[in-house]
Amino acid sequence: MSETILDVCDLSVERSGKVVIKDVCLHVTEGDFVGIVGPNGSGKSTLLLAILGVLKPKSGTIQVYGKPPNSVITNKKIGWVSQAAANLPKNVKITVRELVKLGTINRANMFDRLNRSSNDRVDEAIRKTGLENVKHTEVGRLSGGQKQRAVIARALASEADFIILDEPMVGIDRDSKNSLLKLLDGLCHEEGKTILMVSHDLTAIRQTAHRMVFLEETIRFDGPVKSFPGLEKLADLRGIEPVH
Amino acid sequence: MGAGVMLLELLSPVMEEMSYLMPGEVFPEFFRLEMFQRSLLAAVIVSIVAGYLGSFLLVRNLALIGDGLAHVSFGGVAIGIVLGATSPLEYALVASVTSAIMIYELQSRNILAGDASIAIFLTGMLAFGLVYLRYSGVGITVEVESYLWGDLLLTSSSDLDTIAFFCILSYLFLIIMQPILLATAVDPLSSHVQGIPVRQIGLLFSVITAIVVVTMVQVVGTLLVTALLVTPAATAQLISRSFRSCLFWSQVFGLASIFLGLYFSAELDTGSGAMIALVAAILFAIVGATVALKSSISSLSRESKQAGDI
Numbered sequence: 001m002s003e004t005i006l007d008v009c010d011l012s013v014e015r016s017g018k019v020v021i022k023d024v025c026l027h028v029t030e031g032d033f034v035g036i037v038g039p040n041g042s043g044k045s046t047l048l049l050a051i052l053g054v055l056k057p058k059s060g061t062i063q064v065y066g067k068p069p070n071s072v073i074t075n076k077k078i079g080w081v082s083q084a085a086a087n088l089p090k091n092v093k094i095t096v097r098e099l100v101k102l103g104t105i106n107r108a109n110m111f112d113r114l115n116r117s118s119n120d121r122v123d124e125a126i127r128k129t130g131l132e133n134v135k136h137t138e139v140g141r142l143s144g145g146q147k148q149r150a151v152i153a154r155a156l157a158s159e160a161d162f163i164i165l166d167e168p169m170v171g172i173d174r175d176s177k178n179s180l181l182k183l184l185d186g187l188c189h190e191e192g193k194t195i196l197m198v199s200h201d202l203t204a205i206r207q208t209a210h211r212m213v214f215l216e217e218t219i220r221f222d223g224p225v226k227s228f229p230g231l232e233k234l235a236d237l238r239g240i241e242p243v244h
Numbered sequence: 245m246g247a248g249v250m251l252l253e254l255l256s257p258v259m260e261e262m263s264y265l266m267p268g269e270v271f272p273e274f275f276r277l278e279m280f281q282r283s284l285l286a287a288v289i290v291s292i293v294a295g296y297l298g299s300f301l302l303v304r305n306l307a308l309i310g311d312g313l314a315h316v317s318f319g320g321v322a323i324g325i326v327l328g329a330t331s332p333l334e335y336a337l338v339a340s341v342t343s344a345i346m347i348y349e350l351q352s353r354n355i356l357a358g359d360a361s362i363a364i365f366l367t368g369m370l371a372f373g374l375v376y377l378r379y380s381g382v383g384i385t386v387e388v389e390s391y392l393w394g395d396l397l398l399t400s401s402s403d404l405d406t407i408a409f410f411c412i413l414s415y416l417f418l419i420i421m422q423p424i425l426l427a428t429a430v431d432p433l434s435s436h437v438q439g440i441p442v443r444q445i446g447l448l449f450s451v452i453t454a455i456v457v458v459t460m461v462q463v464v465g466t467l468l469v470t471a472l473l474v475t476p477a478a479t480a481q482l483i484s485r486s487f488r489s490c491l492f493w494s495q496v497f498g499l500a501s502i503f504l505g506l507y508f509s510a511e512l513d514t515g516s517g518a519m520i521a522l523v524a525a526i527l528f529a530i531v532g533a534t535v536a537l538k539s540s541i542s543s544l545s546r547e548s549k550q551a552g553d554i
Contacts, residue, residue, distance in 0.1 A: 052433070052436065052437050053436070054433065054436060070436070070437075070439070072439065075437065075438055075439030076439075078437050079437075080433060080434045080437040082431065082433060082434065087431060087433075088430070088431075089303065089305075089429070089430060091302055091303060091305060091481075092302075092303040092429070092430060092487065093481055093484045093485060093486060093487060093489075093490050094426075094430065094486065094487045095485065095486040095487075098426075098486055098487050098488065099430065101423070102423065102426060102427040102430060102431075102434075102435075103434075103438070105423055105424060105427055105435075105438055105440060106438050106439050106440075107438070107439030107440065108439075110424055110440060111420060111421075111424075136485075136486075137485075138485045138486065154431075154434065155434075158438060
């Protein structure tokens with residue numbers, strides 16, 4: 001039986017005194033590729049921030065690799081991939097290699113000089129993400145797709161087994177999107193990484209994920225991609241009544 | 245004997261040899277006379293650390309923190325002067341570090357957004373210093389003015405020791421912490437996930453900034469600290485393609501501002517602090533104009549090449 005990577009049980013989280021998600025239960029096992037979809041403000045980012053240990057639950061529990069979020073064990077195993085277009089600062093001149101190298105730092109080696117194995121991991125992550133020919137290029141000069149790959153490479157350099165992505169498809173053209181999806185698919189099926197991806201892009205999630213989760217305050221659907229409801233059923237699940 | 249005087253004794257013979265190569269009538273004295281050597285060494289040490297620190301301040305969007313903390317330290321200097329302290333900089337250090345911690349807490353806890361907390365501390369402590377000096381009957385003396393505008397030539401041996409000690413300590417800290425400081429500045433959330441204590445690192449960085457700023461007050465004065473802290477780093481960003489080269493060039497531009505600034509101030513008999521700040525700004529303008537010109541020439545040649553292809 002596959003190892004349990006993430007176990008979220010009856011989770012409720014408040015932000016600024018308002019309940020954003022409630023009674024959320026989510027189970028992710030090794031090798032899963034889970035796509036989380038939902039409208040704006042449905043609590044997708046809140047759920048991710050709670051899993052990362054940034055937001056504290058109001059009630060319920062979160063276990064990552066059997067431990068509470070942000071413990072010493074999870075620090076090495078989780079790779080966080082933010083939306084590159086919005087989160088990479090514009091006021092820093094940093095090359096792809098410098099950015100990816102930052103992924104090798106963790107609680108245990110914070111004050112060590114980077115050693116050969118760290119450098120090997122950096123090169124390997126750059127190779128896997130197909131950024132070898134731009135590794136000495138400043139990140140600000142890359143295309144949207146390349147920037148997102150660079151952020152993924154940073155997560156891979158940490159040797160993480162569980163990759164969590166937040167809206168990686170934003171600001172990326174169609175061709176880059178396709179190759180990014182292939183990269184994620186390869187990471188899951190060839191490298192055995194477990195992937196949890198939040199995206200607005202329903203089609204992209206359908207193409208890559210094994211399982212889809214529809215979140216709107218609570219989980220309204222959780223099942224295989226092929227069983228994901230059509231528009232009418234989805235409206236019904238969300239409690240939206242027909243107006244015509 | 246402190247770190248500064250030891251360093252001066254070590255470098256003094258080298259500086260004397262260098263004096264023969266230096267241009268101008270007065271400028272070579274900076275390499276020959278002990279009083280001037282002390283000033284020069286203090287300025288060089290401060291500019292190297294300030295350039296290095298400045299690159300991190302730009303990444304963290306904290307360009308104005310140096311200015312804020314320098315004004316805050318003036319409040320501390322005022323207390324020191326009124327109380328008759330031999331080294332008012334110690335009082336400045338306490339004021340600057342305390343304010344840096346409070347500014348960081350206000351920002352990180354989202355109590356006050358952006359630069360508002362810096363603005364409040366900047367004006368509040370500067371006003372306190374001015375009011376306290378007048379109220380106590382000391383007024384704006386030459387000594388007070390030297391802290392406002394900087395008077396490098398007044399650097400005593402004990403000042404040099406203080407500057408060298410804190411700058412070397414800060415420089416070592418910045419070098420050791422460089423990857424973590426960069427990681428937490430570029431992406432705090434990823435750093436948190438990697439187990440880096442983002443908050444504590446941010447707080448420590450604020451304290452180091454406060455310390456470096458106080459050492460700079462002696463060299464360029466309260467009003468011109470930003471010139472050595474931010475301008476060389478901003479100039480470096482114009483020509484750098486990596487963070488590593490930003491760190492290198494910001495120190496080079498800092499040193500260039502010091503040497504050229506001291507040269508012109510010595511030869512033209514102007515205030516050293518103001519001339520150093522002016523040179524730093526002129527260097528930025530020259531490099532900025534060159535980069536802009538280069539980029540328009542290359543885009544023009546690209547366009548004409550494309551037109552030729554058609």
